[in-house]
Amino acid sequence: MRYTLRQLEVFLATAHFENITQAAESISLSQSAASEALKGLEKQFDIQLFDRIGKRLQLNELGRLLRPKAEALIERAHDLEDAFRQHKDIGALKVGATLSIGNYLAVNIMAEFMRLHPEAEVSLQVANTTTIANKISNFELDIGLVEGELHRPELDVIPWRDDELCVFCAPSHPLAKKSSLNDDDLLSAAWIMRESGSGTRQAFDWAMHGLLPELNISLELQHTEAIKRAVEAGLGIGCLSSITLEDAFKRGSLIRLEVPHRNFQRQFYFIMHKDKFRSAGVDKWLELCQSSV
Incomplete structure (x- = not known):
C-alpha cells in the first residue's frame, strides 16, 4: 500500500479547514509534519489535490472526487479500531494450573471470572508444575498458576499467595x-x-x-x-x-x-512467557486472583 491512514487524515482535515495549520492542530500534528504528509501523498501518485490560493488550500476537481472515498475508508478504519478495542477487553483466556491450585482454587476463581465477564471464553488445563511451565514456554497457555519455584529465562515468575x-x-x-x-x-x-x-x-x-x-x-x-x-x-x-x-x-x-x-x-506463583502479549483478559484474571487471597 503506497499511502497511509495518517496521510488520508491530513488530506481530509485540510479539505475541511482549507488551512494546513488548522488541519495539523485538529489531528495533533505539527504544521511541518502535516505539510510533508500531504506533499508525500500527492508526490507518490503524481497528483495535485488542492489549488493553492494565497494561504488557502482549496480542493480541486480531483480532490472533490476522491474526498468521499477517503472519508469512507477512514470511517471503516475507525470502525475496525473500535472492534479491536471491544475484543481486547476480554477475548479468549487459556489458563493452566497445578493440581492443588486447579482443583481447590482455580475452578472457583474461574467461575467468578465468568460471572463478572459472561462474554469471556476461559479454558483451564490442570497438570503438574513442569507440564504447565512447558506449555507456557511453548505459548500454548496465556498464564499459569503453579506451586513450584521455576528458574527459566523465558518466563516471568510472579509471587501470588502463601501456602x-x-x-x-x-x-x-x-x-x-x-x-x-x-x-x-x-x-x-x-x-x-x-x-x-x-x-x-x-x-x-x-x-x-x-x-x-x-x-x-x-x-x-x-x-x-x-x-x-x-x-x-x-x-x-x-x-x-x-x-x-x-x-x-x-x-x-x-x-x-x-x-x-x-x-x-512455600508460595504459589503466576507464570507467563516474557514475550507473550499481556492482554486485558490476563490483567483482569490477575486482579481477581489477587483479590481472592
Whole structure:
C-alpha cells in the first residue's frame, strides 16, 4: 500500500479547514509534519489535490472526487479500531494450573471470572508444575498458576499467595497419638507422595533436606485425592498443601501431624512467557486472583 491512514487524515482535515495549520492542530500534528504528509501523498501518485490560493488550500476537481472515498475508508478504519478495542477487553483466556491450585482454587476463581465477564471464553488445563511451565514456554497457555519455584529465562515468575504443606495420617495410624514428630518418626514412616515434577514434591524435598535419601517413599501418585484415600486406608502418611486437606481435617477422616522443626512454608506463583502479549483478559484474571487471597 503506497499511502497511509495518517496521510488520508491530513488530506481530509485540510479539505475541511482549507488551512494546513488548522488541519495539523485538529489531528495533533505539527504544521511541518502535516505539510510533508500531504506533499508525500500527492508526490507518490503524481497528483495535485488542492489549488493553492494565497494561504488557502482549496480542493480541486480531483480532490472533490476522491474526498468521499477517503472519508469512507477512514470511517471503516475507525470502525475496525473500535472492534479491536471491544475484543481486547476480554477475548479468549487459556489458563493452566497445578493440581492443588486447579482443583481447590482455580475452578472457583474461574467461575467468578465468568460471572463478572459472561462474554469471556476461559479454558483451564490442570497438570503438574513442569507440564504447565512447558506449555507456557511453548505459548500454548496465556498464564499459569503453579506451586513450584521455576528458574527459566523465558518466563516471568510472579509471587501470588502463601501456602503451607501439611503432614497427615489416618486417625488409626500409630503416629496420630504423638503431639509432634521428630526426625526418627519421619524416617520410620512409610510415605505416600506426589510424583517428581510436581510443585508439592519439590517443596517437600526441600523441607526434608538431610533426610531425603533415607526416607521411605513407598508410593508415588499423581493426584491429591488418591493420596488422601491411600493415607485414609492406612498405607502410610502423606504431605500435601493445606488447601487440599481442610475438609478432611474437619470431618476427622485425616489427622494433621505437627513437625515444628521442618519448614513447610512455600508460595504459589503466576507464570507467563516474557514475550507473550499481556492482554486485558490476563490483567483482569490477575486482579481477581489477587483479590481472592
